[in-house]
Amino acid sequence: MTALERSWYQPYGWSWLLWPLSVLFALISALRRQLFKTGVLKTSKLPVPVVVVGNISVGGTGKTPVTLWLCDYLRQKGWKPGIVSRGYGVTIKAPKLVDVQHDNPSTVGDEPYLLASRSSCPVVVCPDRVAAAHYLLAQTDCNIIVSDDGLQHYALYRDLEIILLDGSRGLGNGLLLPAGPLREGAWRLKNADLVLSNALPNSHTPYTFELQPAQARALLDEQQKLLPGAQVTLVSGIGNPRRFTRSAAQMGYHTDKAHFFPDHHAFSADDLADLTGPLLMTEKDAVKCRPFAKTDWFYLPVSARVPQAAQDLLAAKLSQLWSRYGL
Known part of the structure; x- marks a missing residue:
């Protein structure tokens, strides 16, 4: 963890000096959301449901184990999930279907490679998640798409949002980047369909998931x-x-x-x-x-354990999507 990141989680860290830049970041983010909301920037809706698993904060929250759990859960409920991911740290210009036999983490990204290896689901990697989703539908028979860490990618319409929080670190000093760890403000949690907190309960959600090591x-x-x-x-x-x-x-x-x-x-x-x-x-x-x-x-190895109450809420929302899309 860098000195800046440590400052985010201290009551009076020096990162507060960057507050003016956080205000600018907030204004740009708000303008971007408004452009999508008013239709100036296009949001693409797909013929199948899209579930986003993401964070409003920087840093690990257990997103990969939860995404793996979600894909397994969807299959148990009769869905055929596929995954789209950005491919952090790699150069990919066109959508690519991950092949664990021939690809490697340096070419497709560590998280997409791990998701493809562990989930048994098709995984398409591309910075443009809309293009990735269309390619996934064209190449596979999936009938629901899980967008890995695509919460702020508003160009792709989402039917269901799952936001993860780190219960031990919370939202830090509550400031947006770069003065704090947040990509979007705490208000964003109220718009999500399900908020899951890792390890420790907090005031933002009653649902706490566990990461069970083996x-x-x-x-x-x-x-x-x-x-x-x-x-x-x-x-x-x-x-x-x-x-x-x-x-x-x-x-x-x-x-x-x-x-x-x-x-x-x-x-x-x-x-x-x-x-x-x-x-x-x-x-x-x-x-x-x-x-x-x-x-x-x-x-x-680490696997996610999601409480039954959260599973029940998710099941009800998925049932509505099944009917809405005529599946």
Whole structure:
């Protein structure tokens, strides 16, 4: 976490000096929303429902595990989900259907690659989510689209919004970028169909989901597992490494060494060459490190557990969409 990011979560952090820039950011964001609302900027509506899973804040909230849970939940309810994602940190100009056999995280992005690997759903990556969604419909038989981290991508009409919050960090100082961690103000939560808080309850939602870790698995051999109680060196390149630290401790792994890199860090063998194993990393980092992994490198699988009350609310809204779209 950078000095600026640490300041966002301090009561009187120095980032308040950037407040004038936050006001400008808010004005530009408001103007952009108004242009979409009035039709000056076009919003594209698809022939199938679109569900957005996203954040109003910068940093990790457990979005990838929740997206994986949602895709599994949709299949259980009889839907055929597909996923569209931006592909952060990679250069993609035209929509691309992720092929886990031939693509890699450096060409399609770490999150899209992980989603394609774990969800068994078709995943199309492109900065233009409208183009990605049309391509997904043309190439697959999906009848519902999950937009990964597309909350502020208003060019794509959405039928259902799920916003995630980090219960431990909340909304920080409550300011918009760059003085605070918010992409949009707290008012935005009231417009969502479902707000889920990670780990800890807060005043913004009654629904709290859990991230349940499992026994660590070796990068080079999924059948090889790391027994709880082992002393490990933590490695991560995610938005909220503290959550990873808690999950590792929850599974009984001990550490006094941790090496945290920026979110979406493009790992190389040199980054980890001097670290002593066993190394323990997140699954999102593991997909990038597997090509040069050693035998004592492990990743920590994590799955989301969504409360039944939230599932019931989601089921009711999905039932309405099923009828509305004549599915």
